[in-house]
Amino acid sequence: MIVTDTADKIKSMEIRGAGRIARAAAEALRDHALSIQPPYTAAFQQEMERAAAILVATRPTAVSLPNAVHMVMNGIGKATTVDEARTGVVQRAEHFIQSSQHAVEKIAEFGARHIRNGDKILTHCNSEVALGCIIEAHRSGKEIEVFATEVRPRNQGLITIRTLNDAGIKTNFIVDSAVRSFINEIDLVVVGADAVTVNGAVVNKIGTSQVAHTAKEARVNMIVAAETYKFAPKTVIGDLITIEERPSSEVLPDDIAKTLPHVRVRNPAFDVTPAEFIDLIITEQGAIPPQMAYVIIREYLGWDIAEFH
Template sequence: MQQLLDTAEKIRTMEIRGAGRIAAAAARALRDYVEMLETSSFEEFVAKVEKAKSILIETRPTAVSLPNAVMLAGSYDAETVEEARSQILDNATEFIRNADTALDNIGEIGAKRLRDGDTVMTHCNSHAALAIIKTAHKQGKRIKVYATESRPRRQGFITIKELSDAGIDTTLIVDSAVRYTMKNVDTVIVGADSITVNGALVNKIGTSQLALAAHEARVNFISAAETYKFSPSTLFGDLVEIEERDPEEVIPSDKLGDIPGVKISNPAFDVTPSEYIDLIVTEAGAFPPQMAYVIIKEHLGWELKKMG
């Protein structure tokens, strides 16, 4: 259990971050926990596995990749401990393998949308979005990237390091320079923490500003998202919870004394409506956001309830 608790803590504190990475880390933690779980009582096994799943799911509320990973990796239909254990080990291993392959496929599919000489803008640090940019670069296309700083956690610094290590022409901009810079951009590519059944994109705070600026400037806006980033429960009316993080990420606590009474709001994600999204690139194909239900039904196995 200690190892699983350590992973949960790393996700909570963002030592492990990004919707894809937290999904794979959760699947791995669950797999290792189940492998070591010592009990011959099926009831005890079920209770402990379900507890472990909720510990992982409760670490961060917005990325649906987390509950989806736990659901896909941790599913079993068994009556004995050994049967359930073996099914979870297989499912978790398959989830982790598929997650890796998905990034390669997203890279291949998305790179077809970039032309030699294109300029891309990206936000935060998304492995899926970077897979597209890096694949296009590997194909010999000359791609230039504007990466936003992404305050307050500055994940943009991870992005610019990754892009410059790959030899890609990269420029860092502050978040407030998005609209000013958009005139130089051909395509915006961002990741996804959740995509709802109506095709809305939940991603790092500020994503919707990129989308609005892109829309106004007639610039393409693409989200790169593995199919496990689609949110099945939004089909039944659930809303995606937007994580509110510690004000200390915005302003250090020793400075707060200078501004008594001032409140700090630190939402970590925002919502971009589907009308601002041209394309969602998944490992299963690239399609408009209006097709979100198809993914929820065919890849995640949830569908509308039949009446009567």
């Protein structure tokens, strides 16, 4: 089944990165809608809702995933025929995929404007949009240098440095704990986001909050690059974003863990950076201070707050 295969790849992090996860989910729903042949509209809706629930359950922290699913599924209950319902899902999925890809390009364009010639930039984790800003600045002729973290325990930094290397950008690869040692050499921090709350706090790869605190102490500006669909509507009514804790085997192999019966491995995949440690959030709609996050939720996500009550 297309949906379960995609869900497995998202859960195992074969498909990773909030934007890529969201597009993969939209593609899976589109392909599933085209593959099923239910006898009546209610059965089609029920099967699509089941598929949507499977996808949403895979990564609890990446708000892009439920937002993408919501956008694709929005309005399915209003269809009067199976063909109408199927067409709606397919059209909304393709629109989301195209707009998501366009958002990456727009953010890169906007973000590059905030990078100066000669800047040394620190980035943490592997963010499609954060790297887009850096690469676009390089393409525009700016001489820049990047410090990229290792990103334990999954080592996403290896993907980052390969991408930067292929773009011809001078890059330094450092362990996560070395950020404070190099922060005084840094002019700008650019990271991505897995979720942005209504008060402008950012949920991103574990270690981001430490990077942000270190940058604030050193008076280094911090920019977050995030598509509008990474903003979390339910935080408007006080819902907290679940911080995913991944298997202990990512940190400590099971054969070693068995010899340490009194040791418990903790492996949260994300942390929360308070809004006061963030200078700017760059979206495809433009750059905003984190305090304006509510405007994005209200104006661009299409969520009706009444849905939450």
